[in-house]
Amino acid sequence: MYVHILGAFLIVAASTGIGMYFGSGIQDRLEKLRMLKQQFLMIRGDISYGNTSLPEVMEAMGEKEDTAEFGEFYREVSKRLRAREGVPFREIWEAAVWRNLNKTTLRRQDLELLSSVGAQFGYLDREMQLKTIDFFLARLEEEIMPEAQKAGEKMRLCKTLGLLAGAALVVVML
Amino acid sequence: MIQNMEKRDEILQIFSVRLRHVLEEIPMDFEKLQEIRLRVNGPLLVIYGNREYFVTEDGRLSADKAGAYPVSRNEMQETMEYIGNYSLYAFEDEIRQGFITIQGGHRVGLAGKAVIEAAHVKNIKHISFLNIRLSHQVKGCADKVIPYITTSEGICHTLIISPPRCGKTTLLRDIIRQLSDGDSTRNGVTVGVVDERSEIGACYLGVPQNDLGIRTDILDCCPKADGMLMLVRSMSPAVIAVDEIGQREDVDAIEYVINCGCRLMATVHGSCIDDVKLKPVLGRLVKEKIFERYVILNNRGNAGNVTEIYDDRGTLLYKAV
Numbered sequence: 295m296y297v298h299i300l301g302a303f304l305i306v307a308a309s310t311g312i313g314m315y316f317g318s319g320i321q322d323r324l325e326k327l328r329m330l331k332q333q334f335l336m337i338r339g340d341i342s343y344g345n346t347s348l349p350e351v352m353e354a355m356g357e358k359e360d361t362a363e364f365g366e367f368y369r370e371v372s373k374r375l376r377a378r379e380g381v382p383f384r385e386i387w388e389a390a391v392w393r394n395l396n397k398t399t400l401r402r403q404d405l406e407l408l409s410s411v412g413a414q415f416g417y418l419d420r421e422m423q424l425k426t427i428d429f430f431l432a433r434l435e436e437e438i439m440p441e442a443q444k445a446g447e448k449m450r451l452c453k454t455l456g457l458l459a460g461a462a463l464v465v466v467m468l
Numbered sequence: 469m470i471q472n473m474e475k476r477d478e479i480l481q482i483f484s485v486r487l488r489h490v491l492e493e494i495p496m497d498f499e500k501l502q503e504i505r506l507r508v509n510g511p512l513l514v515i516y517g518n519r520e521y522f523v524t525e526d527g528r529l530s531a532d533k534a535g536a537y538p539v540s541r542n543e544m545q546e547t548m549e550y551i552g553n554y555s556l557y558a559f560e561d562e563i564r565q566g567f568i569t570i571q572g573g574h575r576v577g578l579a580g581k582a583v584i585e586a587a588h589v590k591n592i593k594h595i596s597f598l599n600i601r602l603s604h605q606v607k608g609c610a611d612k613v614i615p616y617i618t619t620s621e622g623i624c625h626t627l628i629i630s631p632p633r634c635g636k637t638t639l640l641r642d643i644i645r646q647l648s649d650g651d652s653t654r655n656g657v658t659v660g661v662v663d664e665r666s667e668i669g670a671c672y673l674g675v676p677q678n679d680l681g682i683r684t685d686i687l688d689c690c691p692k693a694d695g696m697l698m699l700v701r702s703m704s705p706a707v708i709a710v711d712e713i714g715q716r717e718d719v720d721a722i723e724y725v726i727n728c729g730c731r732l733m734a735t736v737h738g739s740c741i742d743d744v745k746l747k748p749v750l751g752r753l754v755k756e757k758i759f760e761r762y763v764i765l766n767n768r769g770n771a772g773n774v775t776e777i778y779d780d781r782g783t784l785l786y787k788a789v
Contacts, residue, residue, distance in 0.1 A: 347555035375554050380485030380546065383554045416549065419591060420557040 298468070305467075306460035313456015317449035323399040324445050327438050329364065330408070331431060338427045341420065348383070348416060349375040367394035387412025407433055475499070478572045479602065484546035487512070490537050493527020501602055502633065508544050508596040511536030515633075518767065541596075548595055551576055562665075563592050572677060573603035573670025601633075603667060605678045609635070610642035616777045616785050617733075617761045618654060623647065623707055625726065625758060628735040629744055630765035635773065636735040637667050637711055639765065641678060643733055644668070644709050648681020659684045660705030660730075662695030668711055693717035700728050709733040716749045726758060740764060741778060757781070 333355060340346040340354065349372050356369035370390045374381070388409045395405055407430070414426040476498045480488050491504070496516060503515035511533060512523040521529035522536035530536065551568055552559050562568045568576045577599035583591040617626045626643075630636035650656025663669050663686050669676035671688040680686065685703045687695040692710045696718075699705055708725050710718070713734045725732055738744045741762050745751045753759065757780040764776045777786040 341557070345558050347553040347558045349553055349555075378481050378550050382546075382549065416552075416554045416556065419560055423557045 302464040302468070305464050306457065309460030309463065310453060310456045313452045313454070313459070316456075317452035319399045320441070320445055320448050320452070323401065323404070324438065324441050326398060326400050327404065327434060327441065329361065330404075331434050331438065333359070333364065334427055334431055334434070338424060338431075341427070342424055345420070363394050363398050367391070370394060383416045384413045387415065404437065407437070475572065475602075479504075479574065479600070482547065482550045482570060482576075482600070484543040484550070487537075487539070487543055487547065490523060490525060490527050494523065494529060496529070498602070499604060503602065504598075504600040506539045506544060506547065506598040506600075508539060508541050510539060512539055544596060544598070547598065551598075560591065564589055566592070567665070569666040569670075571670075571672050573667050575601045575603070575665065575667060577601065603670060603678075604638055605641060606635070606638050607642060607645070607679070610639055610646055612774055612786070613639065613643060613763055613777065614646050617643070617763070618647075623657070623731040624760035625732045626734070626761040626763060627744070627754075627759040628733075628763045628765065629738045629741065630735065631739050631767070632737065634765040634767045636765055639763070639774075640709060640711060640733060640735050641668050641680065644684060644707075645679055645681040647707055647733075648683040656681065656683050657706035658704065659707045659709060660696075660699035660703050661686045661709045662690055662692050662699065663688050663711070664690060664692050664695065665711070668709070691717075693721040696721040696725050700725055700730060705730055707731045707733060711735050712737065714747065714750055719749050719753060722753065722758070732759075739766075741782065761785075 337351055337355065340351045352368045352372035352375065356365055356372055359365040359368055367390050371386055374386045391405055391409045411426065411430040479498065480491055483491060490512065500517045501514060505513040514521050514523055514529065516529060521531060522533055524530050524535045525537045548556065551570060559568045563578060566578055568578065570576060578592055578595050579597035580592045580595035582589050583593055617624045628636045628639055644659050644661060648656050648659045659681060661668055661680060661684055663671065666688055669680050669686045669688065670678050671686060674688065676686055685699065685705065687699055692713065696708055696710065699708060708730050713722065713736055722732060736744055736750060741754065745754050760780045762778040763774055766773055766775045775788050776784060779785055
């Protein structure tokens with residue numbers, strides 16, 4: 295009997311934990327989107343006021359960025375740009391996005407959005423460059439806003455579903 | 469030798485990967501390389517030791533057009549990406565003027581389709597023609613000139629007159645270095661350089677890559693007229709040096725500089741004093757005898773080859789034999 299109770303408790307605890315894990319993923323994605331927004335505001339400032347070139351901007355971002363994935367991402371872009379290996383900016387950017395950020399909580403749609411901004415970088419005049427960044431920031435905001443409003447609700451839902459799934463499993467097993 | 473290798477790498481890295489391989493194969497002394505010309509669907513050309521050569525696919529210099537390496541549109545685009553450091557937006561002002569100065573002070577001339585707005589060139593698109601002019605520092609090329617532009621009373625206001633590709637910037641650079649460093653017969657003086665196109669000092673992250681002397685202050689990428697006034701007010705130079713003067717605002721700034729007691733070293737395009745006299749704005753300065761020395765260059769022999777030196781009254785002081 296005690297063994298059954300202990301088993302049921304463990305199942306419910308594990309499934310609740312899984313629910314909470316998915317819930318924290320939602321919060322983490324939101325946090326990453328916000329970081330991305332902040333990073334692009336800094337890139338915008340560097341281009342707008344410092345007229346800085348992309349390899350320099352990327353290097354500076356790589357140095358500033360504390361989070362391992364983003365720091366590594368910017369450093370890789372900067373390093374490959376400086377190497378001038380015969381690959382267009384778009385490809386360098388896209389490869390770095392998928393290599394460094396693929397295992398984060400950012401979703402496929404976020405990575406596609408981030409990849410697409412790379413296709414517009416580099417060759418346009420400054421005004422167009424800034425408008426491209428503004429457009430990306432607006433698209434990012436469109437992702438952040440509803441996610442922020444629903445994040446709490448979604449996290450609770452994940453936790454509850456985890457708990458209920460565990461309870462249902464216990465009932466079936468009994 | 470090491471400097472030559474550095475210069476070689478510095479130049480080659482701006483080309484597309486294929487062009488880089490072709491140019492790498494050429495057994496040449498980069499100190500003698502003056503220009504590299506690229507035209508979409510046109511042959512790859514170099515000016516080497518004052519002579520024009522076609523470059524073949526296997527990296528040979530040839531006087532014959534047959535077998536010359538043709539430059540494709542993709543190679544031009546890739547080269548432009550590298551020249552602009554993947555950031556052509558950062559060179560908007562330079563592109564509007566038709567050139568970009570790259571690391572090392574080398575000037576890349578551009579041509580393509582001009583975008584006009586309100587009767588002014590706003591940008592150049594479809595860039596299809598490039599002329600990469602290599603900057604060379606020739607230490608000692610001003611040795612002949614220095615005795616004529618320095619007198620017992622001090623340094624003379626000097627104008628270097630030269631057609632393109634004759635080494636006026638190279639000569640100006642060495643004059644700056646020698647005036648700044650001084651020697652056993654002459655004390656060095658503080659020189660302020662307004663390097664609008666980064667060609668004189670070839671500054672990288674604010675530090676000059678060329679030797680301009682120990683008493684030289686450089687205002688990099690600054691418009692000449694503004695820069696001259698800023699230097700006079702802030703750095704108290706004894707000599708101010710500028711390259712390629714000619715705009716109305718340059719002339720106003722020159723008058724200000726001269727009236728402040730600074731000596732002026734400047735260059736201008738032309739082949740003789742009369743050419744400069746005919747220039748609408750600058751001509752007035754010549755007629756008013758503002759400049760005390762005129763150094764005339766030609767492209768026979770080495771860069772900075774001095775043909776004649778005149779004083780303010782037009783008296784010939786030196787003539788090359």
